[in-house]
Amino acid sequence: MATVTVNGTVLGVESFGDRDAPLVLLAGGPTMLSWPDALCERLATGGRRVVRYDLRDSGESATVDPQAPAYTLRDLAADAAALAHALGGAPAHLAGVGVGGMVAQVAALDHPDTFSALTLAGTRAVAPGPTDDDLPDHDRVTMGQLFARPMPDWNDREAVAEFAATGASIRGDDPAAARATAARIWDRTPGSDPAVHLANQLGTVFARLDCRPRWRERLPALDLPALVVHGRHDPLFPLGNGEALAREIPDARLLVLDRAAIGVPDTAVDEVAAAMLALDRTPPSGPGPGAGERHTG
Numbered sequence: 047m048a049t050v051t052v053n054g055t056v057l058g059v060e061s062f063g064d065r066d067a068p069l070v071l072l073a074g075g076p077t078m079l080s081w082p083d084a085l086c087e088r089l090a091t092g093g094r095r096v097v098r099y100d101l102r103d104s105g106e107s108a109t110v111d112p113q114a115p116a117y118t119l120r121d122l123a124a125d126a127a128a129l130a131h132a133l134g135g136a137p138a139h140l141a142g143v144g145v146g147g148m149v150a151q152v153a154a155l156d157h158p159d160t161f162s163a164l165t166l167a168g169t170r171a172v173a174p175g176p177t178d179d180d181l182p183d184h185d186r187v188t189m190g191q192l193f194a195r196p197m198p199d200w201n202d203r204e205a206v207a208e209f210a211a212t213g214a215s216i217r218g219d220d221p222a223a224a225r226a227t228a229a230r231i232w233d234r235t236p237g238s239d240p241a242v243h244l245a246n247q248l249g250t251v252f253a254r255l256d257c258r259p260r261w262r263e264r265l266p267a268l269d270l271p272a273l274v275v276h277g278r279h280d281p282l283f284p285l286g287n288g289e290a291l292a293r294e295i296p297d298a299r300l301l302v303l304d305r306a307a308i309g310v311p312d313t314a315v316d317e318v319a320a321a322m323l324a325l326d327r328t329p330p331s332g333p334g335p336g337a338g339e340r341h342t343g
Contacts, residue, residue: 058106
């Protein structure tokens with residue numbers, strides 16, 4: 047673990063692999079622990095320098111006021127570009143999961159010379175809030191069950207871990223993995239302010255960001271190899287969101303995780319890592335392998 051200061055803010059980072067290898071930069075969703083350790087290690091053994099990092103107001107990155115962030119989505123995108131340069135790895139393969147996937151899309155659009163490839167996992171092409179008519183919104187039943195639960199005592203590590211585990215069961219994720227990750231996130235959360243814990247555990251800060259202007263209409267201008275990874279059973283951003291991304295980014299490859307819900311589970315690490323490593327060998331604007339590839343992880 048370390049920190050790097052870019053654009054006047056401190057970002058928490060963790061590195062895997064050879065410092066001289068090509069860089070894969072993993073934007074957190076919002077914390078770096080949204081990316082499994084096993085995936086980082088698998089990419090590193092594949093000959094990459096992997097750096098995962100916390101978005102602002104999460105993990106080891108600077109925490110100011112998650113309830114009233116004084117920065118925008120485009121500022122987070124600029125952080126990604128500045129971090130790639132600060133690490134000496136530009137042009138880099140940029141990957142984002144969840145809200146980090148939104149950051150990654152805007153970063154690739156706003157800073158095209160900084161990135162050589164793009165991986166988007168469990169995300170969509172519009173910001174939090176009302177979605178476009180052609181995109182499936184959050185599953186109402188699942189969201190109702192999640193929001194019906196009382197909030198835990200954020201100063202109680204075990205209560206927070208249990209809250210994460212029950213949420214994972216509702217979403218269709220692995221409760222044991224969610225429990226362990228939530229405990230690790232709790233350990234990295236500065237202080238006991240409930241708003242800071244919410245920002246770390248649930249990413250609530252992102253819903254308060256200025257995410258304008260829209261970027262979906264700009265996606266066809268992307269000119270780099272792209273991979274879209276999406277869980278078939280994702281209740282937060284249902285599969286149609288990933289399918290739309292793969293259609294609108296030229297020659298993007300869609301990898302559907304048939305047994306997955308949100309993010310990249312450990313059971314899918316080998317398939318996702320292989321697809322990401324292959325992406326770095328795909329020339330821009332070349333014929334892609336096509337949409338709809340699936341696996342059983």
